[in-house]
Amino acid sequence: MNVLTVLWAETYKELIESRRYTLNLALSIIVQTIIFMGILFLAVSFSPIRTPEAVARTAEVKSFLLIGYIVWTFAMFAVNNMGQDVTTEMVLGTFEQKYMASVSPVVVLAGRALGNVVVSVIYTGVLLPVLILISGVRLSIPWTVFPVLGVTLVGLYGLGYILAGMALLFKRVGQASYAVQLVLLFFGGFTNPGEAGGVVGGFSRALPLTPGVEVIRSLVLDGARLGSLVSTGAVTRLLVNAAAYLAVGLAVFCLCDRVARRRGCIGKY
Amino acid sequence: MVVVSDITKVYGQDAVSRLIRRRLVKALDRVSLEIRGGEVFGLLGPNGAGKTTLIKILCGLVLPDGGTATICGFDILRQRTRALACLGAVLEGNRNVYWRLTVKENLTYFGHLKGWIGRRLKRRIAWLLDYFGFKDLAREPAANLSRGWQQRLAICVALVNDPPILLLDEPTLGLDVESARSVRDLVQRVAADQGKTVILSTHHMELARHLCRRVAVIDRGRVLTCSDAHALFQGASTQSYRARVAELPPEALERLRVRLGSVAPKAVIGTDDHEVVITLPDVRWESLFDMLSLLRDEGCNFLSLSRGESDLDEVFLDVVRAGREADGPGGSGA
Numbered sequence: 001m002n003v004l005t006v007l008w009a010e011t012y013k014e015l016i017e018s019r020r021y022t023l024n025l026a027l028s029i030i031v032q033t034i035i036f037m038g039i040l041f042l043a044v045s046f047s048p049i050r051t052p053e054a055v056a057r058t059a060e061v062k063s064f065l066l067i068g069y070i071v072w073t074f075a076m077f078a079v080n081n082m083g084q085d086v087t088t089e090m091v092l093g094t095f096e097q098k099y100m101a102s103v104s105p106v107v108v109l110a111g112r113a114l115g116n117v118v119v120s121v122i123y124t125g126v127l128l129p130v131l132i133l134i135s136g137v138r139l140s141i142p143w144t145v146f147p148v149l150g151v152t153l154v155g156l157y158g159l160g161y162i163l164a165g166m167a168l169l170f171k172r173v174g175q176a177s178y179a180v181q182l183v184l185l186f187f188g189g190f191t192n193p194g195e196a197g198g199v200v201g202g203f204s205r206a207l208p209l210t211p212g213v214e215v216i217r218s219l220v221l222d223g224a225r226l227g228s229l230v231s232t233g234a235v236t237r238l239l240v241n242a243a244a245y246l247a248v249g250l251a252v253f254c255l256c257d258r259v260a261r262r263r264g265c266i267g268k269y
Numbered sequence: 270m271v272v273v274s275d276i277t278k279v280y281g282q283d284a285v286s287r288l289i290r291r292r293l294v295k296a297l298d299r300v301s302l303e304i305r306g307g308e309v310f311g312l313l314g315p316n317g318a319g320k321t322t323l324i325k326i327l328c329g330l331v332l333p334d335g336g337t338a339t340i341c342g343f344d345i346l347r348q349r350t351r352a353l354a355c356l357g358a359v360l361e362g363n364r365n366v367y368w369r370l371t372v373k374e375n376l377t378y379f380g381h382l383k384g385w386i387g388r389r390l391k392r393r394i395a396w397l398l399d400y401f402g403f404k405d406l407a408r409e410p411a412a413n414l415s416r417g418w419q420q421r422l423a424i425c426v427a428l429v430n431d432p433p434i435l436l437l438d439e440p441t442l443g444l445d446v447e448s449a450r451s452v453r454d455l456v457q458r459v460a461a462d463q464g465k466t467v468i469l470s471t472h473h474m475e476l477a478r479h480l481c482r483r484v485a486v487i488d489r490g491r492v493l494t495c496s497d498a499h500a501l502f503q504g505a506s507t508q509s510y511r512a513r514v515a516e517l518p519p520e521a522l523e524r525l526r527v528r529l530g531s532v533a534p535k536a537v538i539g540t541d542d543h544e545v546v547i548t549l550p551d552v553r554w555e556s557l558f559d560m561l562s563l564l565r566d567e568g569c570n571f572l573s574l575s576r577g578e579s580d581l582d583e584v585f586l587d588v589v590r591a592g593r594e595a596d597g598p599g600g601s602g603a
């Protein structure tokens with residue numbers, strides 16, 4: 001009961017606060033659109049558009065990149081905000097009050113995460129049509145994408161917990177989360193681990209973003225059924241990956257929480 | 270209600286601090302206190318005494334290195350959330366509430382965090398807004414409130430789930446005289462009408478004397494005394510006499526010292542910028558007459574005689590000084 005109340009309170013507050021950042025979010029959509037156009041331009045410039053096969057291939061590449069980019073947008077929210085929120089609240093000075101809620105800080109942060117997801121869904125709901133329009137790709141999105149996205153988010157927020165824990169101890173984690181976002185973009189969103197193979201492919205698949213992106217690509221681009229992806233092991237990979245990131249994330253956060261409380265630096269900035 | 274036993278806290282022993290070779294700081298040294306239900310308890314101590322550390326330990330924000338503490342019978346380590354449900358806290362500084370949220374939004378949000386919801390919370394908030402005089406300010410963002418009203422709001426928020434215990438860390442720090450007084454009266458009202466147990470830390474002796482039933486003086490992590498506030502500050506009303514005479518040659522000063530020692534052993538002779546100051550911490554008239562006739566006999570050039578009341582701060586400083594003397598130099602570094 002308390003858990004639900006706190007989850008609700010956090011989600012609601014996240015929404016109230018995001019409303020005040022509407023302009024910021026709108027600008028962010030523009031920035032993201034520009035970046036994506038740049039990436040498409042690069043991708044297209046390096047492929048010779050002469051033969052009909054090449055044209056078809058370009059369209060394929062575009063959709064491939066678009067899906068990676070969109071799922072990465074969710075990752076960006078998770079990675080950026082979980083750590084950043086902790087830092088912000090420490091600066092505001094409200095963090096300690098929050099820590100004294102009727103549930104464990106893990107749950108309070110989960111509420112934060114949930115609010116974040118809601119905001120990122122709305123945000124992506126605007127971004128996706130814009131990107132589709134600009135890139136001119138055609139996508140049909142089956143419903144099975146959503147549960148897969150949900151599981152992917154669980155893993156991503158596991159990573160978010162790691163950054164939140166780091167923020168408890170080291171206060172400023174902006175650069176770290178920036179680096180993580182870039183790694184996720186290039187090795188998660190844009191890398192095709194199947195084609196890359198070897199160390200890069202392995203590394204890519206170990207990230208919390210890639211297994212989800214792989215499954216979503218199969219669902220959207222190849223029209224695969226979720227059932228058939230279970231047999232190829234892609235779904236299993238996704239589940240194991242998400243569970244592992246969540247478990248590690250919670251463990252790291254709890255560890256950081258203990259150290260921070262021994263150190264007496266919760267809320268100190 | 271709140272039982273603190275043998276709480277010890279040494280900062281700098283955690284993994285990160287050890288990694289960056291932080292110095293060890295003994296903030297609390299086997300502190301034991303017992304605060305009874307319904308009383309207002311004061312934690313007095315100079316800067317760095319460990320007051321905030323103790324309060325944060327009770328709030329579950331700092332883990333102690335030794336000892337135990339229970340709140341309403343719940344152990345703060347093993348039953349953290351249940352212990353926390355019994356208290357509301359206003360920590361040092363003015364950032365206990367969200368400045369961008371309104372008064373009411375703050376109350377609602379923190380009410381939810383404490384697990385309250387629905388009509389019960391609505392009614393509680395309506396009551397609090399009224400009780401704390403926020404009726405017309407409910408829709409005002411906290412940022413627009415004056416510093417005194419922000420502190421009021423922080424106290425209001427701390428009471429949103431009607432906890433039996435209220436912790437206040439330096440509640441009047443940074444407030445002007447009037448706001449400080451209004452916060453003081455508020456705390457008194459909350460304690461008296463609502464039967465809340467209040468634990469507050471402060472540097473303001475006047476505040477402590479006004480509000481607290483019992484006080485503990487702590488310095489360098491140790492409880493120097495824990496007593497009835499009345500008894501502690503009793504000393505403050507003791508009168509003393511202070512005579513000032515012109516500078517004396519060393520041998521005359523020494524003779525005065527010896528003779529005064531025999532008639533008024535408690536008298537203190539000091540020199541101060543071409544003057545000799547004799548303080549007589551004694552209310553008996555005879556001692557005063559003895560001292561005066563002695564000064565006349567010695568042919569002192571009399572400058573002034575005044576009656577002083579040693580103030581509350583002096584009492585406090587005396588306790589701290591006595592503690593430090595018993596302790597010897599150093600101390601706080603472990």
Ligand SMILES: Nc1ncnc2c1ncn2[C@@H]1O[C@H](COP(=O)(O)OP(=O)(O)OP(=O)(O)O)[C@@H](O)[C@H]1O
Binds near residue numbers: 264296315321601
């Ligand atoms: N997180 C921390 N890490 C290391 N040392 C700390 C930490 N917090 C407090 N200290 C040290 O512990 C001692 C006690 O600090 P504390 O803040 O509890 O004192 P205080 O009585 O509240 O003082 P003040 O009146 O200045 O608020 C001080 O020497 C302080 O420097």
Ligand SMILES: [Mg+2]
Binds near residue numbers: 320321322361438
């Ligand atoms: Mg303090």
